[in-house]
Amino acid sequence: MHVIRGIRGTFQPFWVTLRNMFRKPVTIQYPEEKQQLPERYRARLILTRDPDGAERCVACHLCSAACPVDCISMQAAEAEDGRRYAAWFRINFTRCIFCGLCTEACPTLAIQVTADFELAGRDLLKLVYEKEDLLVDHCGNDNSYNFYRQSGIGVAAPRGTNPGETPPADVKDLMP
Amino acid sequence: MNEMLVTLALILGKLLFIFGVVLFMAAYLVLAERKILGRMQLRYGPNRVGPFGLMQPLADVIKLLTKEDFVPARADKWLFLIAPGITAVTALLVFAVIPFGPTQEIFGQQVPLVVVDLNIGVLYFLGVSSMAVYGVVLGGWASNSKYSLLGGVRGLSQMVSYELSLGLSLVPVIMMARSFSLTDIVMAQQSLPFMLLNPVAFGVFFICVLAESNRIPFDLPEAENELVGGFHTEYSGMRFGLFFVGEYINMVVLGSLVTVFFLGGWHGPWLPPMLWFLLKVLAVCAMFIWIRASMPRLRYDQLMNLGWKVLLPLTLVNILVTGAVLLGLG
Ligand code: SF4
Ligand code: SF4
Numbered sequence: 001m002h003v004i005r006g007i008r009g010t011f012q013p014f015w016v017t018l019r020n021m022f023r024k025p026v027t028i029q030y031p032e033e034k035q036q037l038p039e040r041y042r043a044r045l046i047l048t049r050d051p052d053g054a055e056r057c058v059a060c061h062l063c064s065a066a067c068p069v070d071c072i073s074m075q076a077a078e079a080e081d082g083r084r085y086a087a088w089f090r091i092n093f094t095r096c097i098f099c100g101l102c103t104e105a106c107p108t109l110a111i112q113v114t115a116d117f118e119l120a121g122r123d124l125l126k127l128v129y130e131k132e133d134l135l136v137d138h139c140g141n142d143n144s145y146n147f148y149r150q151s152g153i154g155v156a157a158p159r160g161t162n163p164g165e166t167p168p169a170d171v172k173d174l175m176p
Numbered sequence: 177m178n179e180m181l182v183t184l185a186l187i188l189g190k191l192l193f194i195f196g197v198v199l200f201m202a203a204y205l206v207l208a209e210r211k212i213l214g215r216m217q218l219r220y221g222p223n224r225v226g227p228f229g230l231m232q233p234l235a236d237v238i239k240l241l242t243k244e245d246f247v248p249a250r251a252d253k254w255l256f257l258i259a260p261g262i263t264a265v266t267a268l269l270v271f272a273v274i275p276f277g278p279t280q281e282i283f284g285q286q287v288p289l290v291v292v293d294l295n296i297g298v299l300y301f302l303g304v305s306s307m308a309v310y311g312v313v314l315g316g317w318a319s320n321s322k323y324s325l326l327g328g329v330r331g332l333s334q335m336v337s338y339e340l341s342l343g344l345s346l347v348p349v350i351m352m353a354r355s356f357s358l359t360d361i362v363m364a365q366q367s368l369p370f371m372l373l374n375p376v377a378f379g380v381f382f383i384c385v386l387a388e389s390n391r392i393p394f395d396l397p398e399a400e401n402e403l404v405g406g407f408h409t410e411y412s413g414m415r416f417g418l419f420f421v422g423e424y425i426n427m428v429v430l431g432s433l434v435t436v437f438f439l440g441g442w443h444g445p446w447l448p449p450m451l452w453f454l455l456k457v458l459a460v461c462a463m464f465i466w467i468r469a470s471m472p473r474l475r476y477d478q479l480m481n482l483g484w485k486v487l488l489p490l491t492l493v494n495i496l497v498t499g500a501v502l503l504g505l506g
Contacts, residue, residue, distance in 0.1 A: 013470035017216040025218045 042100045043117035045091055047110050047131065048140035055135065056110035056147060059086040063102035063111050071095035072102060083148065089131040094124050108147035112140040186287055194271055194291065201457075202424040203233035209424075209465045216469040236417075243413035248320055251410065255318035260408075260415045263311030263422035267429050269304050273297040274432045275359045277442050277450040289450070290359060297358040298350060301433065302343050305388060309335045311422065312390070312397050316407035327406030330476070331397035334387060337483030338394075342384035344491040348377045348498040349437050362441030369440035376494045378438045380487050385430045387479075390423060391464060393471040394479060401473075431460035 028035050050056050059076035071094075077087040102111050121127055139145075149164070160167035207222065207229065214221025222229040247256055277289035294300050309331055316328020350356060352373065353364035364370075371378045387394040398406035405411075408419045435441055435456040442449035444456075474482070 010471075014466065017466065017469045020218055021212070021215045023218060025215065025220050027218075027220050029220070 037115045037117075039115075040113075041115040041117070042098045042113040044093070044114050044119060045096070045102065045134065046112055046114055046136045046140065047089065047134040048112050048136055048138065050146040050148075051139060051144060052146065053137075055085055056108045057086050057089065058084040058108055058110070058147065059089075060084070060107065062105040062107065066101045066105035067096075068099060068101060069095045069097055086131060089134060091129050091134060093119055093127040093129055109140070109142050109145050187291070190287075190289070190291055194276075195268070198268065198271060198425055198428055199421075201428050202421055203237075205424045205427055205461055206236070206420075207232050208461075209468070212462070212465050213469050216466075240414050240417035245413045245415060246410075248410045251320040252318035255314045256410075257415070259311050259315035259318060260411065260418035260422070261311075262314065263308055264418045264425060266304055266308040266311070267422050267425040270301055270429045271432070273300050273358050274429070274436060275362055275441065276432070276453045288359065293357055293359050296356045298346055298356045298361075301358075302339075302346075305429075306335065306339055308388075308422075308426065311419070312407045315411065315419070316397070319407075319410035321410050323403045323405070323409045324407050327397040327399070327403050327409070330399070330403075331390070331407060334394065334396055334479060337480050338384045338387040338487070341380055341483060341487035341491050342388060344488070344495065345377045345380040345384060346437065347491075347495045348374050351495075351498055351502055358436050362436055362443070365440040366443055369438060369443070371438040371440075374494070374498060376490065377498075380491050380494070381437065382434060383482075383487065385434060386464070386467065387483075389426050389430050389464065391427070392468040393474045395473060396476060396479060399473065427461055427464055428457065431457040431464070434460045 047055070047057055057074075059074055061074065061076070064070070064072035064074065071092040072090070073092075074089040075087040076084060078084050098113070098117075100113055103113055119127060210232075211221035211223075211229070222232045225231040225235045247253055272291040273294050275288065275290035275293065279286055279288045281287070312331035313328040316324040316326075316331065319325070349361060349370055352370060353361040355361060355364070390397055396406075397403075398408070400406070403409065408416055411419060432453075435453060439456045439460070441456075442453040444452035447455070
C-alpha cells in the first residue's frame, strides 16, 4: 500500500501541473484590466459635506486621536455663529494604512473612505493631502445626516435665533 | 600556413558559436522557466518587457549589472569574489567535449562539431563537473554567514552522495559504446538510443544530473525556505548573477550530456542533425522545469538514503547485468 501511494504521490503532481498549464491564469493584468472592488473597499479618504452643502467636519480631533499611525492633523477654528470647523486639515497618505478607524471615530460622518486605491507616486510630498484636496462636493455614503441639526450650535448666537429654533418661552408670562 | 590559419579560424568560430548559443540559451531558459512555472501555477509569468516579455533577460542583466557589488564584513574577500566564477566557468568548460553534430566539410576541411574530441571525454566531464561544487562550497564558506555556510556544507555532502552513482551509471554506457569519447558514444547510438537499451542507467543518470544541477528536488544548498538563499545569501549584483547564470548554463550542459549519453545525440530521422540535438536538449530542459514545478524538495536524510542505499546498489547491479548481457551477446 505504501509503495502504491508513494508512486502515485510522485506521478500525480506531474499531471496536475500539466493540466494547470493549459488553464487560463487567474492573474488580473492590473493596469489594463481592473479588479471589481467590493462596495465597502477602504482606500483614499474624503471629507464630505452635509445635505445643505456646508462642511461636516467640526475639527473635534477624534479621527486624529483614533488614527494608529498619527497621519491626520488639523487646526480647529470657530465661526461667528459658534460653528466649529477645521482651519486646515491634512492627511499624510504616505503613512495612512487605510484601516478606516478614523471614519468610525468621526461623530459627524465627515471623514469617509472611497474605493480609489491608486495613490502611488514618486513625489512623497504630493501624497500629503490638504483640506482642499480632501473636501468633496457630495455627502458620501449618507445623504441625510446633518450633525448640527441633531445637536444645535454652541452658545455664540443668542438663544432661539439659530436656524430652525423657536424663541425660548418667557416663563414669567402667563399667556399660553 | 594558410591551412593553419583556416584551422585556427574554424576553432575560434566554433568557440564563439558555442559561447554565444549557450549563453543565449541560458538567458532564455530563465525566461522560459519563469513563464512555464507561472503557467503551471495559474500565473502569467513575466510579460511586461517587450512583446510577451521577451526582453526580460536583458532587463535582468541591466538590473544585475547596476546593483551594488557588496562584500559582507569579515568575509574572506578573495574567495568570496572568485567563487561565482568557478560555478559559471566549470559549467562552460564541460561544453568543450560535447559533440553537437556530425563532422562537417567546411572550406575543404573535415570539421568535427565539437571543440575537442578528447578520448577520455567522459572522465573529463566527471572531473570538471565535480569542480562546480567548489563554487558553492567556497561561496558559502567565504560569506561569513551561517546560512551560506550551511548551504555550502549541504552542497558538499550532497555531491558526495550522488557523484558516485553519477559516474557509475555511465559505466554501462562506456561498456556498450566501447569508448570514453563522447563522439564515439553518439556514434554507437546510431540505431537505438541507450535510453531504450539501458533504461535503468538512464533513470539513475537523470536523477544524478538533477542533483548535479542543484535544482528541485535536490536544491538543498539553496533551500530558500530554510536557508534564506543558501550559499548565495550574501551575494548581490552580477556576482549573484554569475551563480544564477552558471546554474542555467549547467542546465544546458547537463541537458546536452543526457542527450549525448542516452538520447542518441544528433541522430534522428528527417530533421538536420544539429536541430535534433537542440530539440533533445530543450526537451530535457523542459523536463527539468516540469520537475521543478511538480516536486517538493527532498529532506537531507532522504537524499542521503536515496544516494547511498538505492542508487548506488542499483548502478552496481546494473553494471554487472550489462556486462553479463554484453558477454552473452559476444
Ligand atoms: S484610515 Fe486609518 S491610518 Fe488612515 S487616516 Fe484613517 S485612521 Fe489613520
Ligand atoms: S473628520 Fe470627523 S472626527 Fe475628524 S475632526 Fe472632523 S468631525 Fe472630528
